[in-house]
Amino acid sequence: MKTFVGIDYHKKLSYATIMAESGENLKRGRICNDPQLLRQFLGKYAHNDCAAVLEAEYNSHVMYDWLDELLDSVTLAHPRR
Numbered sequence: 001m002k003t004f005v006g007i008d009y010h011k012k013l014s015y016a017t018i019m020a021e022s023g024e025n026l027k028r029g030r031i032c033n034d035p036q037l038l039r040q041f042l043g044k045y046a047h048n049d050c051a052a053v054l055e056a057e058y059n060s061h062v063m064y065d066w067l068d069e070l071l072d073s074v075t076l077a078h079p080r081r
Contacts, residue, residue: 003045005052005071009033009063018045035066046070055079 001020008015011033018027031041039046052067054060056076067074 001049003048003050005042005045005050005067007052007054007063007067009054009057009060011059014038014063016041018042018050033063035069038063038066039070042070047072051075053077 003021003026004019006017006019013030014033015030016028016038017025020026026045027041029041031037042050047070050071051073052071053075054064054067054077056078060076064074064076
């Protein structure tokens, strides 16, 4: 099953949602910006046909690098498009 992760990255915390290809909300939560906590949140979805979308903002490259190690693909989305 293909899954997608949406991340709203902030300075100290991020809001994340994991959705199935069908649009079903599988998991959502608020996590501290830490690579280990991100890994725990993603759990079984990491490296399991999962892609992420991250809004391209100041300092989002840190989260991008963490996600890139855990998921099949990561896309930076322009915040105004």
